[in-house]
Amino acid sequence: MPARCLPALLVLLSAALPCLAAESTTTEGRVSAVTVYQGQALVTRQIELENAGGLTEIVVTGLPAKVQPGSLYAEPGDGVVVRSVRYRTRPVEQDVRAEVRELDQQLQDLQDKLAANARRRALLGERTEYLKQMEGFTTGTANAELKSGVLNAETLKSLTQFVFQERTEIAEQELTSQVEERELRQELELRQRKRNQLTQGSAKTVREAVVFADLGQPGAKQLSLTYIVTDATWSPSYNLRADAEAGRVTVEYNASIQQMSGEDWTDVDMTLSTATPSLVATAPRLDPLAIRLAAPTPEQQAASRDFAKAKSELMQQQRKLATLRNSYAADSPVFDGPMAGERLNDMFADHIQSESAPNAPATPGFAGGRGGGFGGMFAGSSVTADAGLNRISDEMQLLDFNGDLGRGRVAEQQPANSQGISVSYQLESSASLPSRSDRQLIQIASLPLEGRFYRLATPVLTEFVYKEAMLVNSTDMVLLAGPSATFLAGEFVGRGEVPTVAAGESLQVGLGIDTALRVSRELVEKKSRTQGGNRLVTFDYQLSLENFSGEEVDVRLMDRLPKPNSDEIKVTLVEPGKPLSEDQEYLKKQRKDGLLRWDLKVPAGAAGLDQQTIAYTIQLEYDKQLQIVGMPAK
Template sequence: MTRSVRYLAFAGCLISLAWTASVCAAAPVEGRVSAVTLYRGQAQVTRVVPIEGAAGRLEVVVSQLPEQIVPNSLFAEGGDGVEIRAVRFRTRAVGEEPREEVRKLDDEILAAQQELDLTTKRQALLVKRTEYLAKLEGFVAPTAQADLTSGVLDAEALERMTTFSFAQLETIASEEVELAKQARVLNERIELLNRKRAEITAGASQTLREAVLFIQKKAEAPAEVRLNYLVNNCGWSPSYVMRAAADRNNVQVEYSALIQQLSGEDWNDVELTLSTASPTLSAAGPGLAPLHVMLASGDQVAAIVAANGPESGELNFSIPMQNASKSAVQGRISGLRAQRSEMSQAIGNAGNFADVNRFSWSLNDVASSYQLLELGCSLSELRSESFDDGGGPSISYSLGRGVSLASRTDQQMVRIMQAAVDSQFYHVAVPVLTPHVYREAELKNTSDHDLLAGPMTAYLDGRFVGQGELPTVARGERFVVGFGADAQLRARRELVNKTDGTQGGNRETRFEYRLVVENFGNEPTPVRVIDRLPHAENGADIRVTLGKTSDKLSEDTLYAREEKPMGILRWDVDVAADAAGESARLITYDYGVEYDRKVVVSLPSTKEVQQQEFEQLQRDRQKR
């Protein structure tokens, strides 16, 4: 240790001793949880701690901090009359569990265990009574035999003794059954109580967690300090209910939050804020390191794989992937993205220089691995799996005061908002896939809140019609919600005609189809009828031509831009009331396919890209 370091350490000890000599210590206080910002996996809790006593240096101990507290997340804020000098976290072992709810469970477990012990002793006593009766029987039977031989047998006494013995045995049998039942019930109760205790004290021990505040009180008047800390094992997720009335003029959107709260402390009458951001304690952001690269031959890469096992080519992010499959590239990018998210949260919670540097290096390592993919993979492979998805928007919902959330295992629900939004209802028929016709509503988010992606439950005319998922919707944005199948409509697809011919070296085939939509209801209904043409991967090899259609294709902008070039056909038609059988709504069209007559038409052997393309189209359909 250098002289300067020894001097600084000595000076620190002197300052600490000086503070200790002049400080006024008070009895521990708990304070009151006044505000909570709930994130997706953590929460920032604010406690208001009263500061009493004379002006001067004070050491305030805030007790009963929860089990799931993040120790290095503590910080305090004072008002005009209080100056915060330092905040420290400490733990103390105690003889009993400090939480009231756990102490109650411990008392119940102890009482049940004592009752079980008493039941066990009673069972043991029954065993002794049974043994005694057996010994009594062993004495009575030989004596009766001897008396009978001698001619002095007292038959009446023998009968009374026999009756008494059998009555006692019957009583013992009944008591054994009853005590066994009691023991089974008590064991089940103790097991249940122990499970409850384990759930609310997961990872905890008989330890008291405290914050020590070193403060300077400037005046005699009472003051307050806000103690803030992060807790784990809590979070929230969005949930929606869509209700449409019979007139279909608007849809009632109910936006709620499903909350998991198992932090170890109850939040009573708090000011609650829900946030999609990540809590950040570190004042410094990650630093960028140089990207060092080198050339590696195929033999060197093979040696790395041989040394680390056959799976290292998929898992080792330092190995180039020039010849890797698209699915392997996607898997690697997905893994890198998960690592980056984890490290970003870790650096946000880092409280010292060493941790910030350590997590910064991990982030640099992840980014270097992705940049290696940029150097070695094609653009289409890189675009197939986004690395910079950003994790969605950072949104906060302030619910105000008066929210109470107990620390318990089951989920709790609070409402974020409720609003009526304008709607445009229509039906969708895809007869190539299903004869059912589904109801959809195009809505516009006219509320004051952005809507996060989450599960949705739909009701129509007060009846449950199905479940779905809502995409993330910004304020003012349009989106589509499904309201289940309509039993009053049916659709089917019929192949009317097919002709084959040749022209030169090509084969020409023409198809004629009829799409039938039936409406058994008593009101006209707008229906979007959707079908498709073959979409050639290589237009020079296969030519697909749409011929005549009985109805004009939809002029919807999104459809014309995204789906029509992919061979999707869509007609927006009105189906009259009672349109069934001969009066059903018909749509006819034909198309031709021309290709070399020496080959046949087949489906692509790999469908991963097509599946991603389909999923993207579905997401686009939800957002208008």
Template sequence: MFRLTLALALACSSICWSWAPIAHASSAVEGRVTEVTLYRGQAQITRTVPIDGAAGRREVVVSNLPEQIVPNSLFAEGGDAVEIRAVRFRTRAVGEEPREEVRKLDDEILAAQQELDLTTKRQALLVKRTEYLAKLEGFIAPTAQSDLTKGVLDAEALERLTTFDFAQHETIATEEVELAKQARTINERLELLNRKRAEITAGASQTIREAVLFVQKQAEAPTEIRLSYLVSNCGWSPSYAMRAAADGKHVRVEYNALIQQLSGEDWNDVDLTLSTASPALSAAGPGLAPLHVMLASDARDQDPFGAQVAANGPSDAAQQAPQQTEVYFGRGLSKSQVLGKLEGLQSQKLEYSNAVGNAGNFVDVNRFSWNLNDVASNYQQLELNGDATTLSVLRSEANGDSDGPSLSYRLGSGVSLASRTDQQMVRIMQTNMESQFYHVAVPVLTSYVYREAELKNTSDEDLLAGPMTAYLDGRFVGKGELPTVARGQKFVVGFGANPQLRARRELVDKSDSVQGGNRETRFEYRLVVENFSDQPTPIRVIDRLPHAEHGADIRITLGETSDKVSEDALYVREERPMGLLRWDVEAPADAAGEAARLITYKYAVEYDRKFVVSAPSSKETLQEEFERLQRDRQKR
């Protein structure tokens, strides 16, 4: 199997093309698109090109390549029956012979242009007539004044001249209006004719993209080659539909792909593969460089941004500090500053990683590999110099799914996708997953009680993060987001609010007391869940205690509870230490009013009586913590 990239082909083309005359003239073929691997922003297309005729050397031109082709991605493969000697990409301009309807339009345009020219000349003639009358008036008036002074004025002749003058002005004005109207009409007709001609001749002159292959056919039997290339302006994203029956025993998961296809060629009856990887032209991965370090004085007191001061002395430090401001950035930074730096590093990492994959030669691969090493060195310096805040951010970001897994879904043959602006949807997978339905009540936030289902991905595919629509018993209940779910992993899907359930939170009692220098405040709360249906319903009731950032300053103690707090392992590990309370209870059928399901609990807060309890002034870190908890709740 032979595989030549365009760069290699161009390097040896001068040898391959000149070593001997071509035995057979070039033949133009299109081939057929048989395989498509669709990435997030590009696609790799494979055309099967038939090669017929006698054995020997020949030039094969594969025509009508798409507009969005990436030229340096072109390569060809041949089997034992045909050897690929060179591949190159070319463009050329072509045009069509004028058609009869175009000729007729050209004749009409010419006639209209001649009419417009005649009208323009007539308008110019009217201007000259007006100028002549002005000169005539300049002659008549002085002459009449002179004749009147001498007593020889011919009144009858003066009257005829005056009448003639005014009549001519009136005629000129009428003709000017008529000619201006004719000019507007002709211009409108010309514009319409030109527009029609442009519509008919659109695409008559165009650029053709072709692949020129120089091949050695080994035998006379028909054979074929595979021509592959990348195209841009296409991609896909996941989309889900979750359909649950009224009994809640199963959820049918429909995994779809929304496809954007504007490559410039249609894909008809192809073997389609969807991939989350990045297409790569380079076979070699990036190389790892040693991480060199040195000691430098800690000059954070002088440099609020944490600039490094060189160890060689103040003069060197003054010269190096501006360039080394970003070197020593592990300590004294807020969480938002660390996140900002990480975001920049991750963006550079993605850019250089893609560049390595698309590099076509040894020099470029090494250059982009060095850039990747430089980014990694900055990241490792965060680890080396980082204080507690920095390391906390690094740990939380390391557990994220920002890059996501590299997955491929082979949909098989028979998929057709036209090149068009509308999004097109294809089905990746459809399967039933066993589900455990329950309800979630958070009365401190809302009186509504929401349905949730815990599912386990029992399919043969990983599920990518993406939007979803939820249906219950055939009815649309809402939209949401699905996280990335591995095979065998559990996840949670919401199915909207249940109108037959209500929840509320009531403060039953509050008491204050002072013991020595401390104030102690005791609270008693009642959580009320009403079930208006005729079926008992499992509900997770969630509330919260205040969570003290510094336990030595504020002591918060949970007292008596009417129901046992949940022992769910994930809840106990992740949420209970943050002061969140959860009870897994069942609301009886028709439990409303006096029969409502009640949960009561007490807690106490003790602190120095000289202070009051206050919320933190900065909400940014707290919001990030909340978002992390929400992501964890979606995946079990």
């Protein structure tokens, strides 16, 4: 075929092919649901398209600064087929957030006012220079006229008054201008700090998800876009409102939320969770471990001797790397590229020892050993997350083979987080949370719990007597550990802590000091005698309770016996004074540790000679050549 015929043939072929060019539409969608984890959040945007169909490129714009690109996922609605989802950034002239744009406009207005103020001050300077010239002219003319005898005193007076009047007006305007400039600069600095706080140094960049989809026949279409953002977290907190007369405490379970993701959440369905979202669905691959024999290096011998410390540090690294693996997509640069090893070493900076640290024990390395601490574990190589986990596990197993287990043990199964439990709470109503640095409080639930109210007296610790209530979590909701503010009869009485409480578990709540009660403890008598090679010592104690109120109160009076660590010391409760508590929880948990508890009813007005007392006696028997010393609490 002649070459000159090819262009015409290509034109005919292109005209015969169907047009497959995709339409393009841009939308921000609407943030409809958010699951807040402790450190990040899963955001869902609803995308609604009117009268759309066929192949369409849907650009979801205005994604937040803290979005994780690898977490983008599009869920198609009815009649929609998603072909691809990708992330892109695009520079813009103005910040994409309305709040930031408003601040930018305010900053521009303030700068314009400062420029106008500077121009007015410049004009005042020009007026001052003009007056100086006029003064020189007036003075010279007056001298000449005075010499010639034709001085016009009235004209000179008018000119002088004009000059001084002008100088006074200029001085007042300069002072006003200086005050205005100072106020404008203060306002400018305030707005600038607020903008920096909102943007945290982000550039004028719009972040977008490009969804390529087949929308089918024209009509109303829907799809959702989900993604994970960082800088979002929550923690539990409580308000405890006690009503002693009703025997009830209302537990207001709140979430203290901080979200600085860069986007506002308005009227969204919100869930709070302690789970850890994962971007990786597959388990890590376990590689074979090849071993050989070699003479141990001095560094390896040192690490083997310090088995517990070396094993604990390796376990911390393993746990952190496993968490990182779940938090980053497989194609993340964290685990890819020639600098991956150095990036991982930087991430472990808080958990590994530096090679330059003096006397730092090294881990027995595989393939002949490396020595020099953990700092070089990933150095000089590109590692995947799975390879990194295998590398750490190699070190741990080699430490098991070569380490001295008798010098210390370490628990190998530790909880992934301090909570030790994974729960989620779906808020009953929609919530709104703007992106800002402040912690914002949202109520999860209000739980009225029945309880037993009493007083707790521990005279070995303090003379104050405290009000308490023992509640039972009769709901199906798990209460996570968090700080609490306590109110009794509507009045604030203090702050405390609520532990993690599962459904059906009991909860002890402090309600502040009861100023109508007072307790004391006295060693009344001490007797000592020798029996064989042992010393027997008896101690008579008296505990006293006074009630200055006009009503009878229930009091739990606590004391303790010493708890020996061996049979070399024998401790006997000779006389308890009054029967000890028969509460099963006390007998199960506290009595075996030597804690003593009496459940008393203290009458109204039991003070002075009418105070309630308990006298009890204990006996200690031990080697007469030795003396009793304390031990650290376990």
